[in-house]
Amino acid sequence: MLGKIANAISKSGDIALLPHIAADGDALGSSFALALAISRMGKKVKVLLEEDIPFTYGFLPGIELSGVYQQGDKQYDTVIAVDCGDLGRLGNRADIFEGARITANIDHHPTNTGFAVHNFVDTGSAAAGEIIYKLLGLLKVKVEKDIATCLYVAIATDTGSFRYSNTTSFTHELAAELLKAGVDVAVISQKVFDATSFEKVKLISEAINTLELFENGRIAVMAISNVLIKKSGAKEEECDGIINTARNIRGVEVAAMLRQLDNGEIKVNLRSNLTFDVSAIASLYKGGGHKKAAGYTTAGTLENAKKRLLEDIREVL
């Protein structure tokens, strides 16, 4: 099936690539790598984004081939969804997908709905970037430094720097190839994994100040008011990842971070270290996710939301 997608690309003159909404390192790196390759083939290509690229990924080569989608933009011959589990993950860009002559879907999520004409879903791939690498082989495009940099960011971010259980020997073999193509590991890693803002660092400190352990350290909870978030000066997106501070404490089985949104609602992130299924808790509140990572939004005060959550967790623990 990947061959059919390669054929479709070879026969098209004008191609759009659509990474998922709130695009991450894999969605962006994979899309830019493929865009650079298609461009090298002498074809017109554009990566259409739902939102502006996050600051962290602003250094990616191929960014000049991208733009934020505006309703009423032109139609494309061939449209390829990248790292998207379903049509909903295209946001407003579902329009452009549905208006295309040929559609394709390159993904690694087990929940993929096969929503395109040509679907290639490989759940054994740690990142969509691994599939794009194989596709570039079929397209006979050389993986030079810029393309390698994009693919490296794709696989490094989706594997948490080769630490998650999705990392395979192929992931490392691919990384070896990408380094041979000249990828600057230290510079990329600093930008993607380490670089942070003073405001986020202050927010981490505020979050830790609210950290409480329950049930002999099996449950860790942080709860941040919108006053504290405002005080830190951190952006909404900078709340991402702070929950890991709680999850990584030895002995913790379930970690939760509650934060008050501007509209007064409480957003809850949940993580599990062992067998505890946090998606079961999230579903009580019509939230979503999977066993190890889930979340939901609820009304009420921060204190009340915490109290109810603790009761829910204790019932299962």
Next chain:
Amino acid sequence: MLGKIANAISKSGDIALLPHIAADGDALGSSFALALAISRMGKKVKVLLEEDIPFTYGFLPGIELSGVYQQGDKQYDTVIAVDCGDLGRLGNRADIFEGARITANIDHHPTNTGFAVHNFVDTGSAAAGEIIYKLLGLLKVKVEKDIATCLYVAIATDTGSFRYSNTTSFTHELAAELLKAGVDVAVISQKVFDATSFEKVKLISEAINTLELFENGRIAVMAISNVLIKKSGAKEEECDGIINTARNIRGVEVAAMLRQLDNGEIKVNLRSNLTFDVSAIASLYKGGGHKKAAGYTTAGTLENAKKRLLEDIREVL
């Protein structure tokens, strides 16, 4: 030369392996991997340590072949220093090294003094673990899961999870081999990189509360009193790595963490992100280190030490 070390092992009946003092993931992982291999060859082998193994590495296979060295312990036929730049890095165990019939030195530090009969120093190796892998090839020992786990910890820790500039395509090719041997990446990574204590998390928050930026954010300084350290309940060794919180802030060129020791002295850690040479600052106080990471100890109050350090940095910046 690595062949000579393999020969020496093959001809010896009783071998001691000496990782450096304050042994880290590479020193321990490399030593345990080699110890397991020598043991599989039907020989007697012991990893002699200067101190107890840190909690983080307590899960390493081969730990049963190790013990803390006691002055007056028996002598060994062949003694191999692992990941040690010079004899000083053996601490009290220099005795046992000097008393051995055959000595060897397996290392990757450019400063290695070649202090053994057989020296193999490969500065192109990201970790001593890479050299041990090649040695196991010469010894014709199969890299099964336990040995692979030790080697994986060696290379993953010395490359900061494949993020530092010492990471090469060989490092990834080796990681691919180790994963094929059954290494459980997610479990190891959680233990080695993520797991932390509630006390350390509290200390991070205290440290961030003292964080100040100077010179338009080019200098970041944290200064923790021994009262705050005590309040957090964190151990001395848990101060390690907290300086990265300051170093990783965008725009920071020099980061410093000052902390008050129990004897009232001030211990200063310095990190540089760009061209600033922090070892030049450390040498003003008879400290040590290299361009990007250095440190020193000084007398006086925390406030005074900070003031003087800021003057020193501003003079160079």
